[in-house]
Amino acid sequence: MSKKTHVQTEINGEGIEFLCEPRQSLLEVLRDELHLTGAKEGCNNGNCGACTVLMGDRIVNSCIVLGVEAEGEKIETIEGIATSEGLHPIQQKFLEHAALQCGICTPGFIVSSKALLEQNPTPSEEDVRFWLAGNLCRCTGYHKIVEAVMDAAKALNTEVADNA
Amino acid sequence: MPEDKEFKVIGTRPIRHDGIDKVTGRAAYGADIHFPDMLHGKVLRSPYAHARIKSIDISKASSHPAVKCIITSDDLPLVEDTITELGETVINLKYLSDNILASDKALYKGHPVAAVAATDPYAAEEAINMIEVDYEILEPVLDVRQAMEPDAPVLHESLKTESMGKGEDQSQNVASHSQRKHGDLEAGFAAADIIVERDFSTATIHQGYIETHNATAQYNEDGELTVWCSTQGAFGVRDQLSKILKMPVSKIKVVPMEIGGGFGGKVQVYIKPIAALLAMKTRKPVKMTMTRTEVFEGTGPAPGSYIRVKLGADKTGKITAAEAHLIFEAGAYPGSAVGAGSLCIFAPYKIDNLQIDGYDVVLNKPKSSAYRAPGAPNACFASECVIDEICQKLDMDPIKFRLINGAKEGDRRCDGPIYPKIGYLETVEAAQQHGHYAESIDKTPNGKLRGRGVASGFWMNGGGRSSVTINVNADGRINLIEGSTDIGGTRASIAMQAAEVLGLSSEDIMPAVVDTDSVGYTGVTGGSRTTFATGIAAINAAENIRAQMIGVVANHWELKPSDVKFKDGTFLAQKNGEELQMTFKEVAAVAGGPLVGSVTASPGGAGNGFATHIVDLEVDSETGKVDILRYTAIQDVGRAIHPSYAEGQVEGGVAQGVGWALSEGYLYNDEGHMTNASFLDYRMPTSYDLPSIETVLVEVPNPGHPYGVRGAGEVPLVPPLAAIANAVSRAIGVRMTELPMSPDRVLEAMGSI
Numbered sequence: 001m002s003k004k005t006h007v008q009t010e011i012n013g014e015g016i017e018f019l020c021e022p023r024q025s026l027l028e029v030l031r032d033e034l035h036l037t038g039a040k041e042g043c044n045n046g047n048c049g050a051c052t053v054l055m056g057d058r059i060v061n062s063c064i065v066l067g068v069e070a071e072g073e074k075i076e077t078i079e080g081i082a083t084s085e086g087l088h089p090i091q092q093k094f095l096e097h098a099a100l101q102c103g104i105c106t107p108g109f110i111v112s113s114k115a116l117l118e119q120n121p122t123p124s125e126e127d128v129r130f131w132l133a134g135n136l137c138r139c140t141g142y143h144k145i146v147e148a149v150m151d152a153a154k155a156l157n158t159e160v161a162d163n164a
Numbered sequence: 165m166p167e168d169k170e171f172k173v174i175g176t177r178p179i180r181h182d183g184i185d186k187v188t189g190r191a192a193y194g195a196d197i198h199f200p201d202m203l204h205g206k207v208l209r210s211p212y213a214h215a216r217i218k219s220i221d222i223s224k225a226s227s228h229p230a231v232k233c234i235i236t237s238d239d240l241p242l243v244e245d246t247i248t249e250l251g252e253t254v255i256n257l258k259y260l261s262d263n264i265l266a267s268d269k270a271l272y273k274g275h276p277v278a279a280v281a282a283t284d285p286y287a288a289e290e291a292i293n294m295i296e297v298d299y300e301i302l303e304p305v306l307d308v309r310q311a312m313e314p315d316a317p318v319l320h321e322s323l324k325t326e327s328m329g330k331g332e333d334q335s336q337n338v339a340s341h342s343q344r345k346h347g348d349l350e351a352g353f354a355a356a357d358i359i360v361e362r363d364f365s366t367a368t369i370h371q372g373y374i375e376t377h378n379a380t381a382q383y384n385e386d387g388e389l390t391v392w393c394s395t396q397g398a399f400g401v402r403d404q405l406s407k408i409l410k411m412p413v414s415k416i417k418v419v420p421m422e423i424g425g426g427f428g429g430k431v432q433v434y435i436k437p438i439a440a441l442l443a444m445k446t447r448k449p450v451k452m453t454m455t456r457t458e459v460f461e462g463t464g465p466a467p468g469s470y471i472r473v474k475l476g477a478d479k480t481g482k483i484t485a486a487e488a489h490l491i492f493e494a495g496a497y498p499g500s501a502v503g504a505g506s507l508c509i510f511a512p513y514k515i516d517n518l519q520i521d522g523y524d525v526v527l528n529k530p531k532s533s534a535y536r537a538p539g540a541p542n543a544c545f546a547s548e549c550v551i552d553e554i555c556q557k558l559d560m561d562p563i564k565f566r567l568i569n570g571a572k573e574g575d576r577r578c579d580g581p582i583y584p585k586i587g588y589l590e591t592v593e594a595a596q597q598h599g600h601y602a603e604s605i606d607k608t609p610n611g612k613l614r615g616r617g618v619a620s621g622f623w624m625n626g627g628g629r630s631s632v633t634i635n636v637n638a639d640g641r642i643n644l645i646e647g648s649t650d651i652g653g654t655r656a657s658i659a660m661q662a663a664e665v666l667g668l669s670s671e672d673i674m675p676a677v678v679d680t681d682s683v684g685y686t687g688v689t690g691g692s693r694t695t696f697a698t699g700i701a702a703i704n705a706a707e708n709i710r711a712q713m714i715g716v717v718a719n720h721w722e723l724k725p726s727d728v729k730f731k732d733g734t735f736l737a738q739k740n741g742e743e744l745q746m747t748f749k750e751v752a753a754v755a756g757g758p759l760v761g762s763v764t765a766s767p768g769g770a771g772n773g774f775a776t777h778i779v780d781l782e783v784d785s786e787t788g789k790v791d792i793l794r795y796t797a798i799q800d801v802g803r804a805i806h807p808s809y810a811e812g813q814v815e816g817g818v819a820q821g822v823g824w825a826l827s828e829g830y831l832y833n834d835e836g837h838m839t840n841a842s843f844l845d846y847r848m849p850t851s852y853d854l855p856s857i858e859t860v861l862v863e864v865p866n867p868g869h870p871y872g873v874r875g876a877g878e879v880p881l882v883p884p885l886a887a888i889a890n891a892v893s894r895a896i897g898v899r900m901t902e903l904p905m906s907p908d909r910v911l912e913a914m915g916s917i
Contacts, residue, residue: 044456100187104422132851138425140816
């Protein structure tokens, strides 16, 4: 076992410090050290997207980011998407559209979708399908996921219009 | 009749009960378990596809400071080489045990040979690489036709062919040969105006659930074993652990965590007995999770297959005779889905003269396991493609051909039973009337080749045992305790059936999936049985509660129970000319104590499932790549309890079918090593590979269920392979017979390479 490294970061708006081995991935740190188990391991080589988190404004597969790379970053995980006000509209639309079956890929899809709608508030179906191609779902055939994300975009835009 | 009933809850689309946990990351899956003092287990797997294990030396690995325990097959109890009943299936115990940890031979690359428990997962990984195994490398056999040759390498010296057909000289790798026949095959083919005969092959493929297998075991000093895990059936895991570890079932508690997909692949146990054995030896909790590569190399794939179909029809399009030979890869141990494939191959049609031969063949690949309508997609790929070719040669519309030959109530299925009320022709008629079929397809826009394909599919659907307990709370909401793992929304579909009986809303029911100590025996979530069979258990438990509440109300009003009526969630009676009424919640409040209804049901009468699919696609003649343009899936679901989740089953099945047809397949080198054991190289469809999928739910109520439910989860994977192959064949003008239809195969068929 190599010497552990001290890392200072921010996760879901809270300042966090942890110790990790240099070889530990961010996903291992989140799940095994910090017990934030919402991000899932499906492949451990960046192909399925079940471990998707936001690092700054980038979406990353946390299984191929090292824990030590979190130093000084702002990390957002599925656990930080709902607030004390309630569910995020994307989460609400996933429920309304039955956009999940087993649910193992759902955290990754919701985090990816949030990043999409922050960068492109009015995506076409093609945009949504292209953006989410890094997240594998084996249950739904993606149809209801795409519908949920499109509908969430609409809901978020209505929210913005109402606040204007 | 069920179709005349008006429903309050059934057919609506409430939010699923476990939804919030699953969109917030709070839902606890098997790998989310953590104990402060737990150890981590890791498996050493055979690097060879076929090898005799001469010796295993664990001395170096044992000296690793973090290692607490190492086990090999010597640590498993000796089990008899005998066939035994296990839950709802029949298995050979020796094979089951040898697949957990190889004893004399390693039969596939990835076959477990030893396992280690250590204080951290990295140390466990280091330690397995310090175990020294002396192998005698043997020649592997990787193709079923090669495995059937008399001089093929033999996997099991003791295996004898079980044969129901005529005896033939075959290699010992043929585990069984079954034959089904009726009518006069020769006369049937003699009466045909057209006969088409073709060979088909499908690759070994994987269920591809996103969550890998996991197990955490703990063994207490009093001899009680607890296993937390991802499984389609906690009781099935308990049964298998009991047989493999030779422990009484009552000493084992299996806790089913949330499950990240299964599709048939999470019924068989792999690392669960290993985690249990390591926990028993160390008296510490032991956690194990598989890597994705271990899942591909060490867990049940769906069998690859070779199928020959010969079909005759007269010039009016009537089928006169059908013959099929199905050869399925069992993998390392006997037991492929060839039996089910043989039942399904011609099942949508009324055929008077037929013969179906099925061969179960062992070879040096992982033991095959169930995958969504096991065997039927392979089988119907072959039969539905031959039907399409006959339609082309007769210049007949493929929908019309199916209307002429389609089976209906009273017809005899190919393997014997007479069909009860079924909805096959209703799916074909719905396809004919659908806007998709009405709209013609432009065959060559901009030099691209387009084609349309149609295919149908059949799956038996299952019943079997399920248990449900309902507790009524004083506030009138109810806990519904069940043993069916919820893979795709069954908490909702089961709760909604209880709500319908009790006149409650879906939100008034709080369903809980519990461990094997806390509910009666319940079969696996598989066989398209859960909404049907556990649904019936829930209906029966709710009826029991309703009867108890009528008793409470009768007491309260000082009437006889027979004076009390129940309608739309309200108890009603007349007393001395006065109209009395109480709501469910009011009765719960006056009951003065808990009301509990517990039921075990074992219903037969699972209605058969049929589906008909239409697909339009485009072939890029330069690259050979196929793009799906439009997909319409029509399915008889009997009655959709929660239509969104019924549609979800169909959409998911279609997506898996697109993968099976176009891009998925195990690739092997000559040594029998899988060369694409990752999600990068084993290509499952992404959102960008698929169009929207339109689902049409046809409802021909199943007389075997109070609300008409038929299983819906498996049949949607049956038609896509043939529908897509038919469309590609019509687009390029060459009959495609090998899956997957990868770009290189398409170009080769077109003569471009």
